[in-house]
Amino acid sequence: MSKNIYVGNLAWSTSETEIRDAFAAHGEVTSVKLIEDRETGRPRGFGFVEMSNDSDALAAIGDLDGKDFGGRNIKVNEAKPRVERPRW
Incomplete structure (x- = not known):
């Protein structure tokens, strides 16, 4: 089963390839x-990574x-399910 990972505090110049x-x-x-x-x-300044294997994802989160990634200390954890909010 795949695991969705939240990645935050990214530099604006960070690319998907990096x-x-x-x-x-x-x-x-x-x-x-x-x-x-x-x-x-x-x-x-944030995004999501999906990995195909739970144990690999947990290893990536831990590591x-x-x-420091691009001069900023990134925040990496398991993504929470998206909650739909009403648009005003």
């Missing part, structure tokens, strides 16, 4: 999605959480 490479050192990465602001298209 994230994929960092996580691929721990196992197969099935997808990477960096979130952008809907109106400006600028990066929001990468709090590490």
